[in-house]
Amino acid sequence: MSEALNIIKDETLTYRQELIALARLGESTDNTIRYSEAYYEGKRKGALCDLNEGVMPYRPRYICPDYDLLFEKGCAFLGIEPPTDLLEAVNALEIFYAHVPSITTYPVYLGDLDKLLTPFVEKEDPAFAKKVLKLFLLQIDKVLTDSFVHFDIGPEDNPTARMLLELTEEMQLAVPNITLKYDPERTSDDFALACIRCMLKTAKPSFANHRMFVSEWGEDYAIASCYNGLKKAGGGFTLPRMRLYECSLDASDADDFLNRVLPHYIDLQLEYMDKRVRFIVEESTFFKDNFLSTEGFVKQENFTGMFGVVGLAECCNNLLGITDKKKGFGLNREATQLGVRIMDAIEKRVSEHVAPYCDAFDHRYRLHAQVGIDTDGMQDSPGTRIPIGVEPTMLEQLEVNEIFHKYFPTGTGDIFKFEETYIKTPEAILPIIKGSLANGLRYFSGYLENNDVVRVTGYLVKKSEIEKLNQRKQSLNNVTVFGKGAQDGAHALDRRIQKHGE
Amino acid sequence: MANKAPINKIISFSNVDGPGNRTSIFFQGCGFNCLFCHNPETINLCLNCGICMEKCPAGAISRDEEGRIVWDKDQCVSCDTCIQVCPHSSSPKIRWMTTDDVMQEIHRSAPYITGITCSGGECTIWYEFMLELFKKVKEINKGCLIDSNGSFDFEQDPRILEYCDGVMLDVKAANPEWHRTLTGADRDMVMKNLRYLLAANKLYEVRTLIFPDRDRENEETVKYVSEIIQDRCFYKIIRYRPFGVREENKKLLGEWTTDEKYAEQYAQLARDLGASKAYVV
Incomplete structure (x- = not known):
């Protein structure tokens, strides 16, 4: 059977999923952008990976529109007037979302929804406002059927955020993903505890280190997709990744890796990014004629390239000849220190590279700890995480995270699975989040064991939906299939459980 | 020579040993020998039998x-x-530590915790050590709680209460004979501490274990405690769980966990009697 026929005959795919798969297949027939032979060789070896981003990018990978502008002046192309009440505001957003592209074809950033909607929510009867928000969330879950769809709340407490949290808990949906921008001086304990309760029951929101992001991006940043820090009215052009374990297979030892192999692959990935960024800006029409660009909802200079890495743990273990993961990266000082040397080297070389465009970032790309994909298996743990199955105590895991999170302005994070008793003691989690963010953790996610909605590597799925795929039935959420792959291949849901008394 | 104590284990993060996230320090050794003890390896010091x-x-x-x-x-x-x-209810995995040794671990967890809790075994056996430790913990502005079986006479030596935010006191039985059967010890000092710590404003919480099908004993203890504490401290009604309990004792106390609804009846009884902060775990 041809690949196209395979897609069409796959009974687990919805119509929309088939359409997306067929479009990818069509795109892959082009070979306009050519890379060096060394790049293709790296890709064949699995050392470099394009995350199936498509050979001919016709839009940036991640787009974070300026929704304030939409509410301020409306949208001429879509014929939207500035909203005057909650119904008009929600309607404007729903229409707009349908026209925001991304790698997934769905919008990966829905806005800082509490800030956007509060002026309208305040003017309505609370019960009516909540009903409107409920239908809004239902619309998102059923139409933007992809867990990389993401909105932000905070840092301050507000009635809209509270309603969104209550509805999230009540509705138990995997879409959308949510982030609380946490600032110890602006986020009250009471609001943070409400977020923790919701997080335990629905695996969201996650906690972003607001101060850290502001120091790197300014106040106008968005958390989009899994946990990606990006500039509002901007986004990410492209995100390829170095699979560090596979890279390390080329090296004879750690020094050889640092001196020869690592620079080789970094430069190839930079070559790949440069060519794609130029293509998006110069050849594709996105920045020339898409209304998002022409009406100022995004500005080309606010985009940067995301330099991804994955599998630092396995890379370090391999270079040091460590075969027992329990004695490796994250649990062994020497392996963790090698990780620091590798990340320092990557950060330095990438920051020395003058990138095309990326004007708002001094013409530099920014690092991203990629969370892995469904076909990775056990060989590359997400970003700089300690491998699933050998996690030390939560304290030790946090300490390792705190070392590595600073390298990744475009996103990294870790996920903690809590035992059932924590549902009664959310106040035991708050000091952990506060302490870790103060110590340099960038992004904290958690969920309760035995939940249906769970966080896989960065995105959310329902275990009951994975079960549907296991039974060869369709799942509306495009991301469920990634969750199934990550669980089947990398046991991603079997992470350590934080129990009482451990 | 620095003061040392035998530490069975230190848990960096605990959500069940007092409010917030706490580092729990489990001391070795206990004067009671409770039938239901779920960590009997903390009862005695090692005899080096091999x-x-x-x-x-x-x-x-x-x-x-x-x-x-x-x-x-x-x-x-x-x-x-x-x-x-181990035939002596002990463990070889004990570390004799100074307060500085313990502080080294507390310093590490300090950014993430609300405070520490000393537990066991019975931590009050190592009173001087604990006093020295609490003074050091207070210097870094963290809370200190004691989890105790109530066998130490706090009224006679209250020095530690100045540094301690509260005591979590086990009241295992009100009936003297049932207390002796359950723990091998008299109940009188426990009851004295119950009243003394409450009066001193240092009783954070009382804990009582509810056994399956022990209506009379359960009721007597819950009534006794509730009438004394009223709304002045938490009252944690704990369901008996057979996990970790020595085999021969399970036969007497039960092979199964106390039913939640059954335990809830006693929390309700406690609240009816004025112990408004009673709850089941």
């Missing part, structure tokens, strides 16, 4: 020059065989 050394599958236990049992953490595979074969 039985665990012979049975350890990982070769992690040896003797030092003076014949004392030594446990090698790095060799240990955490199978707990040593604890299961």
